[in-house]
Amino acid sequence: MTDPGTTLFDRIWDDHRVNAAPAPDGGPDTLYIDLHLIHEVTSPQAFSILRERGLGLRRPGQTVATMDHSIPSTPPGPDGRYVIEDPDAEVQLAALARNCDEFGVPLFPMGHENQGIVHVTAPELGLVQPGMTIVCGDSHTATHGAFGALAFGIGTSQVAHVFATQCLLAHRPRTFEIRIDGALQPGVTAKDVILSVIAGIGTEAGTGHVFEYTGTTIRAMSMEERMTVTNMSIEGGATAGLIQPDDTTFDYLAGRQYAPRGAAFDDAVARWRRLATDESAAYHRSVEIDARRVEPMITYGTNPGMGMAVHEPVPDPAALTNASDRRSAQRALEYMRIEPGKPLLGHPVEVVFVGSCTNSRLSDLRDAARILEGRKVSDTVRMLVVPGSQRTKRAAEDEGLDTIFKTAGAEWREPGCSMCLAMNGDRLEPGQLSVSTSNRNFEGRQGPSGRTILASPLTAAACAVTGVITDVRELL
Amino acid sequence: METLASHAILLPIDNIDTDRIIPARFLITTKTKGLGRHFFSDWMHGSSALTDARVLVVGHNFGCGSSREHAVWALADFGIEAVVSTGFADIFHANALRNGLIPVVVGPEDHEKLVTELETSPEQEVVIDFASRRLSCGSIEAGFTAAIDTVRIEDRETPGGEELDALLRQADLIGRHEAGRQPRVDTRKDL
Numbered sequence: 001m002t003d004p005g006t007t008l009f010d011r012i013w014d015d016h017r018v019n020a021a022p023a024p025d026g027g028p029d030t031l032y033i034d035l036h037l038i039h040e041v042t043s044p045q046a047f048s049i050l051r052e053r054g055l056g057l058r059r060p061g062q063t064v065a066t067m068d069h070s071i072p073s074t075p076p077g078p079d080g081r082y083v084i085e086d087p088d089a090e091v092q093l094a095a096l097a098r099n100c101d102e103f104g105v106p107l108f109p110m111g112h113e114n115q116g117i118v119h120v121t122a123p124e125l126g127l128v129q130p131g132m133t134i135v136c137g138d139s140h141t142a143t144h145g146a147f148g149a150l151a152f153g154i155g156t157s158q159v160a161h162v163f164a165t166q167c168l169l170a171h172r173p174r175t176f177e178i179r180i181d182g183a184l185q186p187g188v189t190a191k192d193v194i195l196s197v198i199a200g201i202g203t204e205a206g207t208g209h210v211f212e213y214t215g216t217t218i219r220a221m222s223m224e225e226r227m228t229v230t231n232m233s234i235e236g237g238a239t240a241g242l243i244q245p246d247d248t249t250f251d252y253l254a255g256r257q258y259a260p261r262g263a264a265f266d267d268a269v270a271r272w273r274r275l276a277t278d279e280s281a282a283y284h285r286s287v288e289i290d291a292r293r294v295e296p297m298i299t300y301g302t303n304p305g306m307g308m309a310v311h312e313p314v315p316d317p318a319a320l321t322n323a324s325d326r327r328s329a330q331r332a333l334e335y336m337r338i339e340p341g342k343p344l345l346g347h348p349v350e351v352v353f354v355g356s357c358t359n360s361r362l363s364d365l366r367d368a369a370r371i372l373e374g375r376k377v378s379d380t381v382r383m384l385v386v387p388g389s390q391r392t393k394r395a396a397e398d399e400g401l402d403t404i405f406k407t408a409g410a411e412w413r414e415p416g417c418s419m420c421l422a423m424n425g426d427r428l429e430p431g432q433l434s435v436s437t438s439n440r441n442f443e444g445r446q447g448p449s450g451r452t453i454l455a456s457p458l459t460a461a462a463c464a465v466t467g468v469i470t471d472v473r474e475l476l
Numbered sequence: 477m478e479t480l481a482s483h484a485i486l487l488p489i490d491n492i493d494t495d496r497i498i499p500a501r502f503l504i505t506t507k508t509k510g511l512g513r514h515f516f517s518d519w520m521h522g523s524s525a526l527t528d529a530r531v532l533v534v535g536h537n538f539g540c541g542s543s544r545e546h547a548v549w550a551l552a553d554f555g556i557e558a559v560v561s562t563g564f565a566d567i568f569h570a571n572a573l574r575n576g577l578i579p580v581v582v583g584p585e586d587h588e589k590l591v592t593e594l595e596t597s598p599e600q601e602v603v604i605d606f607a608s609r610r611l612s613c614g615s616i617e618a619g620f621t622a623a624i625d626t627v628r629i630e631d632r633e634t635p636g637g638e639e640l641d642a643l644l645r646q647a648d649l650i651g652r653h654e655a656g657r658q659p660r661v662d663t664r665k666d667l
Contacts, residue, residue, distance in 0.1 A: 018646065018653045030646055032653050034660040042544065044506035049640070058650075064663040070504055088504040095506050106663045132660050139543040139567060155545035155571035156508075157636025165643040167650055173566075203491055204537035207566055237540065239566050258661050303491045303540070323588065324535055328490040421500040421542075440541060442495040 005281030008242050009175050009210050012150040012275070016133045018167055028169035034132040036063040036162045037118045038105070040070055040096040041423070042137025046159035047099040058166045060104040064127065067093055068117045070423045071110050073386050073413035082110050082414075085425060103163075114257075116389020116415045119143040119357035123227065124391050126256025130245035130272040135162060140357045140439065141240075142233040146226035147253075148245035148275045150210070153234065174284035176209035176238065180217040182292035187473040189367065190225035191359055191437065191456035193217065194232045195297035197289055199307035206238025209285065212277065213243050217291040223252040224361040231358045232439050235304040245272050296472050299441045299454040300344060301332035306441075310459065310471045316340040335443055336451050344453075344469045351434040352383040352410075352464035353446070354457050356420035359437035360388030362395050364457040368437075369401045371461035371475055372408040378467030383410035384426065386418040410464065422447045435463040480558055481603045482530035484613075486594040487516075492534055493541035494568060498550040500542075508635065511546055512553030530557045531602045533594060537561075538579075539568025545635070548575045558604055560611070560620075562587045569623070574636040578622055580604060582611060586618035 018030040036059075043065070050056070057063060070089040076082045084090045093110075100107040108115040114125060119140050122128050128144045134151035135141060137159045144151035154168065161168045178197055211233050218226065226243050233241030250269050253259045260268045295309035306329070308315065317329035317340060333340060338347075354360070354368045365387060377383045385405045387393040393415055396402060402412045419426040420438035428434055428450030437460050441452040453469070462472035502514040532551065538561045539547060548571045551559070558578040572579050582590065593600060593614045602613045604620075611618050643650075 018649050030643065030649070032650065035663075041503050045508050045545075045635075048506070049635075049637075053640070055644075059659070061662045061664045062659055069500075086504060092504050092506055104664075127661055127663065129660060137543060137545075139541065153543035153567055155543055155548075155567060155574065155636075157545060157571070157574045157639070161636060161640050161643055164640060165647070165650060166654075167643055167646070169639050169643065203540055204563065204565065207537070207563065234541070237537070237565065258663070258665070303493070305491075324488070324490055324584075327488065328535060331489055421495070423500045423504065427501075440493070440495065442493045442541060444499055445495050448499070 005278035007175050007277045007281045007283065008148060008212055008244055008275055009150065012131055012133065013172060015131065028171050030167050031133060031170045032167050033135050033162050034062060035127060035134045037122055037134065037136035037141070038063065038065045038159065039068050039118050039138065040092050042156050043099065043159055044092065044095045045156045046163055047103065049160035050163055055164045057103045057105065057163050062166065063105045064122070065096060065100050065105050065107040066115055066118050066121055067096060067108070067110050069417045069421070071416045072424055073416050073418045073426055075414055076111060080111065089424065113390050116391065117357045117360065117417055119231065120360060120388030120392065123147065124389055126253055126259030129253065129259065129268070130249060131275050135168070139234040140231055143227050143231040143357055145230040145233065145240050145242045146223060147249055148242060148272070150240055150242065152239040173208055173210045176206055176211050177283040177286040178211050178213050178289065179286060180213060180215040180289045180291050182217055182290050184217065184291055184294065187296050187458060187476055188294050189456040189458055190221055190228040192294050192297040193291060194229045195299065195304065195307045195454060196294045198232065198236045198305050200289065201236055201287060203235060203303050203305040204237040206233065206236040209238050211236065211238045211241035212283070213241060218243055219246065222363060223248060224363045227361070228358055232304065235439055244276050296456065296459050298344065298459065298469065300336065300338055301329065302335055302441055302443050304439065304441060304454060306332060310469065311343055311345060313343050314338055314340045345471065347469045348433070349381055349435050349463045349468060350432045351428055352381055352460050353419045353434055353436040353438065354460055355384065355386030355388070355418050356438035357388065358439045359457050360386060360392065362392050364437065365392070365396045365401050367457040368461040369404040371458060371465065371472065372410065373404050375408060375465045377409040377464045380467045381464050383464045384413060384419060385410050386413045387415050389415050419446055421445060435460045478607050479603065479605045480530060481601050483528055483599065484531040484533045484594055484602045485529045486533045486591065486598065488533065488535050488591040490535035491537045491540055494539055494544050494547035495541055497539070497547040498544065503544060503546050508549045509553060511550035512555070515550045515554040530555055531560060531604065532556050533560045533590060533602070535561065536563050538564050540565040543567045545571045548572050548577050552577050560590070573623060574639065578624060580611065580620045580622050582618050582620045586616070589616050590618070
């Protein structure tokens with residue numbers, strides 16, 4: 001019998017399984033967690049559970065907190081203080097600070113040099129390393145799979161489990177290979193690739209699975225591009241998405257604050273190089289995507305699977321044979337006030353948002369700036385640019401990107417989740433249509449009755465300039 | 477709970493995400509109670525006459541998107557005890573079980589019949605028999621699956637409490653796992 005081979009996923013899972021033998025069918029394994037990321041929104045009730053049960057944190061040194069979801073994106077006043085208009089948000093942020101102090105968890109509060117969106121700042125700091133298990137009370141934790149780490153979002157009760165035991169009970173998922181080969185065309189980005197993948201497989205194909213992204217397109221991507229891809233794994237239904245680490249990964253990690261140094265780094269690289277899927281290994285499911293055929297993408301509906309190339313006509317729900325699919329697609333178009341059968345090119349845009357854990361890294365800001373340089377944001381558009389972290393913000397300002405944005409008429413704001421989920425007052429007015437580089441176009445996601453079209457930073461910036469849905473290739 | 481008989485709220489839409497169940501602006505809280513008033517806040521507008529409903533019938537892939545357990549807390553706080561669909565998103569499904577909210581999975585054909593029945597007769601009661609795994613509504617009877625054999629239905633007062641106890645009992649095993657390896661990072665090294 002030939003060796004059935006082992007996948008990258010299996011290697012990491014088995015390395016972290018605390019129970020000696022795999023759990024019997026239907027039972028959960030006990031999985032050890034190397035790094036627990038927390039933020040203000042999904043942690044307070046978990047700290048309450050610890051208090052009620054008289055428990056401490058098992059490994060505060062494997063836990064780190066940042067403020068990102070509900071903080072303002074407006075700059076601090078001359079006294080360095082941030083103005084938080086929502087008293088409930090102030091209570092929640094104060095609770096995080098108090099909890100971290102009491103339980104010994106390092107915290108990056110507003111204004112701290114390491115503060116940022118949890119999925120932007122943790123990789124920048126070198127906290128995210130290949131082969132680790134990483135959890136956070138946030139579904140975009142899948143981002144960290146770009147480093148070959150098994151990373152997934154959990155609910156708040158599980159946040160308490162990891163606090164108390166550094167472990168959680170988890171059912172072993174199945175594996176799903178997404179193979180992407182070929183060079184990207186000009187104007188096509190990692191965001192277009194992942195939107196194209198999700199439009200192809202649908203928003204629930206990954207349920208019960210972990211994605212592994214393979215192929216030459218992925219290999220050619222930078223770490224920031226890979227993070228854009230893995231970030232949206234949950235939008236395809238998978239709680240995690242992995243990419244095998246390689247020299248691109250190791251080069252990115254070298255010299256970062258929390259990464260190993262000197263001989264320890266070399267030892268780590270030797271260990272990380274073994275994190276691969278054997279050629280003889282089989283996935284439970286596989287799909288192949290030809291990246292050469294991917295075009296700039298936009299969404300037209302109310303889930304991230306409702307995507308199409310920017311020039312294509314909006315699909316007609318009447319063509320769907322399944323009654324349930326038809327009902328859902330009709331409802332989505334009614335909500336979006338979009339007509340089927342015609343392209344969206346030329347459709348007016350009111351707000352453009354460049355930011356979120358999907359697309360707020362330096363390369364994303366450079367993409368947007370490349371389009372805006374020497375141009376103006378349309379008079380009919382409000383454009384917000386929200387860097388993902390203090391570190392990214394400083395790097396962008398060192399390159400003068402902030403000047404390009406401000407000169408063009410865009411708002412250059414403080415790091416955080418901002419208008420991706422509209423918790424902090426950065427929100428659409430009812431009925432407004434945005435082109436957003438974030439990850440979710442759900443009904444009301446960016447504000448009650450707000451309408452969201454997902455796109456890359458290139459496409460978003462192009463729409464900001466013209467004031468209408470635009471094929472960015474016309475502006476390159 | 478052996479049998480649940482109740483009016484049902486019908487929302488036969490696929491891919492209902494957790495943002496729709498409870499929009500993010502209502503997550504600015506440090507508590508788990510009181511979220512029921514925000515349940516489908518931007519959607520229902522109090523129009524439903526079935527405020528006594530303990531069953532929710534929804535489309536495929538319910539609870540996709542954000543991992544917010546607040547979505548489950550809001551449903552439970554509103555009084556929902558079981559959600560009937562053809563399939564649930566992973567994180568919502570696990571969160572539901574930890575809070576005593578039962579995800580009930582029926583086949584697509586039975587689901588379509590159930591939706592038609594409730595559209596025609598919204599006052600019809602849905603009866604869910606957990607022991608025999610049978611669901612009935614008017615003339616419809618269907619089998620279902622629910623993952624309540626592998627994970628015990630939790631006490632609603634302490635979300636995830638049973639699992640936490642199970643993990644705490646494994647402290648020795650966890651300690652042995654830690655003894656064999658260095659922590660991969662030390663978040664406190666520069667403090």
